[in-house]
Amino acid sequence: MATKIWDVIVVGGGAAGFFAAIEASKSGENQVLLLEKTNKLLSKVKVSGGGRCNVTHHCDYASELIQHYPRGGKSLRKGFEKFGCKETRKWFENRKVPLKVEADGRVFPKSDSSQSIISCLMDEASKNDVQLKLQSEVAAVTNNGTNFLVKLTSGESLQSQKIIICSGGHPKSAAYQWISKLGVNISQPIPSLFTFKVPDSDYKDLMGLSVPNAWVQIPGTKWKQDGPLLITHWGFSAPAVIKLSAWAAIDLHLRSYQFPILINWCRETEEAVKGALEEFKKQHPKKLVKKQALFAIPSRLWERIANEAGIIEEQRFVDISKKNLNKLVEMLVRHPFKVNGKTTFKEEFVTCGGVDLNEVHLQTFECKKTEGLYFAGEVLNVDGVTGGFNFQHAWTSGYLSGKSAADSLAK
Ligand SMILES: Cc1cc2nc3c(=O)[nH]c(=O)nc-3n(C[C@H](O)[C@H](O)[C@H](O)COP(=O)(O)OP(=O)(O)OC[C@H]3O[C@@H](n4cnc5c(N)ncnc54)[C@H](O)[C@@H]3O)c2cc1C
Incomplete structure (x- = not known):
C-alpha cells in the first residue's frame, strides 16, 4: 500500500502549532x-497567565510591539504588520471568544479562563478537519527532494509536502538536535524571564512589600529596567526584575547568575530625589525622617533604607546633616545588592535561543535553505517579556507559516 502523503505536517500541539495547522488546512x-509528543494539547495555554491566558497585548502598531522582544525585535516588524495584536483579537472575537484589555495593556478572555482559548482552537481545528495525533514524538525529518519524511520515536514514518515545526522552546541544546540536522543554525537555548535570588539580602524579612516604580540596573552594563518591584523571601521579583532578566538573559547566563544590582526605589534621578528631600525639609522641618515615608515607598521599607543611611530614631528633617542627606539619596537611588541565582516567575519562563531568525524568510517563516520547511513559535530565537508578547509571536508566526504553506500548495 502506498504511503499517504499529507499536504502539511505540523510538529507540536501548542499555540503556534494550532494556528499553523488551522491556517494551513484552508478550511x-x-x-x-x-x-x-505528549498526550496533551495546548498544555502551556492551559496554565498560562495563571490559568487566565494572557493571549496578547493591546498594541496596535508593529513599531511599538517589537520593543517588547529582547530576541526578535526589528526582524519581527513585517510579520506583525501582516498579523499583529489587532488581527489576533479579531481572530478570537470572530470565533465568539470575547476579550478584555486590562489597565496594563494585557489582553485576556472575558471569561478569565484559558479554557475559552483552548475550546476555540480545538473547535477550529476540528471544523477544518485537522487530524491530531498524540504521543507522536518526531525523532527526525529528512527531505527526499520531493517530500518530507518524518520519523517518529515509535519507528513510524510519515510523509508530507510541507512541514511546519512548532516544537516550542527548551532550555537544553539536546532537544534541538533533530532540528539542527535540517541544516539550520541554532542559538544556544538558555532561560529567560526569571526572578533574582539574593541570599545575603537583609531585606528578605520585608517580603511582600513592593514599590510601584523602581529602576533596577546592573552596574557597568547597559542593562536597566523599570517598573514595579517586589521584595520576596528569596530576593526580588515583579516586572522591573523579570524584564531585566529577559533583556540581559545572555549576559546573566555567562555570569552564572552571579552579579551586582543597583536599585533605585523611586525611579527618579539623583537630582530629583535630592531636590524633593530638601524641599520636604523646608516645608516640614520638624517631621521625623524615619516616620515620613516618601516617594510611594512603604513605611517599613523606608525606615530600613533610612537606617542604612545612618538616620537615627529621633532625627528630624531639620537635623539631617549634608552627609546624612547624601547617604539617604544614595540609598534611595543606588541601593546595592548581590544576586546569586535565579528562580522562575510564577512558573512562567521562555527560552532565549533556538532556530536563528536569519534562517527563515520573515514574512512567511519558510526556511531559506529548504523550500516547504517552516518554523513557528518559540522554537525560533524569539522571546518577549511578559504581557502576552510570547503568545503574540506564536500566533503571528503560526498564522503566517500556515498561510504560506497553504498558498504554495495551491500553486
Ligand atoms: C507557566 C507559563 C505561563 C505562560 N504564560 C504566558 C502568558 O500568559 N502569555 C504569553 O504570551 N506567554 C506565556 N507563556 C509563554 C508561552 O506559553 C509560550 O511562549 C508559547 O506557549 C509558545 O508556543 P509554542 O506553540 O511555540 O510552543 P509550546 O506551547 O511549547 O508547544 C510546543 C509543543 O510541541 C511539542 N513537541 C516538542 N517537541 C516535539 C517533537 N519532537 N515531536 C512532537 N511534538 C513535540 C511539545 O510537547 C509542545 O506541546 C507562558 C509560559 C509558561 C511556561
Whole structure:
C-alpha cells in the first residue's frame, strides 16, 4: 500500500502549532496532520497567565510591539504588520471568544479562563478537519527532494509536502538536535524571564512589600529596567526584575547568575530625589525622617533604607546633616545588592535561543535553505517579556507559516 502523503505536517500541539495547522488546512481543503509528543494539547495555554491566558497585548502598531522582544525585535516588524495584536483579537472575537484589555495593556478572555482559548482552537481545528495525533514524538525529518519524511520515536514514518515545526522552546541544546540536522543554525537555548535570588539580602524579612516604580540596573552594563518591584523571601521579583532578566538573559547566563544590582526605589534621578528631600525639609522641618515615608515607598521599607543611611530614631528633617542627606539619596537611588541565582516567575519562563531568525524568510517563516520547511513559535530565537508578547509571536508566526504553506500548495 502506498504511503499517504499529507499536504502539511505540523510538529507540536501548542499555540503556534494550532494556528499553523488551522491556517494551513484552508478550511479543510488541505490534508493537515498535527503531531504532538505528549498526550496533551495546548498544555502551556492551559496554565498560562495563571490559568487566565494572557493571549496578547493591546498594541496596535508593529513599531511599538517589537520593543517588547529582547530576541526578535526589528526582524519581527513585517510579520506583525501582516498579523499583529489587532488581527489576533479579531481572530478570537470572530470565533465568539470575547476579550478584555486590562489597565496594563494585557489582553485576556472575558471569561478569565484559558479554557475559552483552548475550546476555540480545538473547535477550529476540528471544523477544518485537522487530524491530531498524540504521543507522536518526531525523532527526525529528512527531505527526499520531493517530500518530507518524518520519523517518529515509535519507528513510524510519515510523509508530507510541507512541514511546519512548532516544537516550542527548551532550555537544553539536546532537544534541538533533530532540528539542527535540517541544516539550520541554532542559538544556544538558555532561560529567560526569571526572578533574582539574593541570599545575603537583609531585606528578605520585608517580603511582600513592593514599590510601584523602581529602576533596577546592573552596574557597568547597559542593562536597566523599570517598573514595579517586589521584595520576596528569596530576593526580588515583579516586572522591573523579570524584564531585566529577559533583556540581559545572555549576559546573566555567562555570569552564572552571579552579579551586582543597583536599585533605585523611586525611579527618579539623583537630582530629583535630592531636590524633593530638601524641599520636604523646608516645608516640614520638624517631621521625623524615619516616620515620613516618601516617594510611594512603604513605611517599613523606608525606615530600613533610612537606617542604612545612618538616620537615627529621633532625627528630624531639620537635623539631617549634608552627609546624612547624601547617604539617604544614595540609598534611595543606588541601593546595592548581590544576586546569586535565579528562580522562575510564577512558573512562567521562555527560552532565549533556538532556530536563528536569519534562517527563515520573515514574512512567511519558510526556511531559506529548504523550500516547504517552516518554523513557528518559540522554537525560533524569539522571546518577549511578559504581557502576552510570547503568545503574540506564536500566533503571528503560526498564522503566517500556515498561510504560506497553504498558498504554495495551491500553486
Ligand atoms: C507557566 C507559563 C505561563 C505562560 N504564560 C504566558 C502568558 O500568559 N502569555 C504569553 O504570551 N506567554 C506565556 N507563556 C509563554 C508561552 O506559553 C509560550 O511562549 C508559547 O506557549 C509558545 O508556543 P509554542 O506553540 O511555540 O510552543 P509550546 O506551547 O511549547 O508547544 C510546543 C509543543 O510541541 C511539542 N513537541 C516538542 N517537541 C516535539 C517533537 N519532537 N515531536 C512532537 N511534538 C513535540 C511539545 O510537547 C509542545 O506541546 C507562558 C509560559 C509558561 C511556561
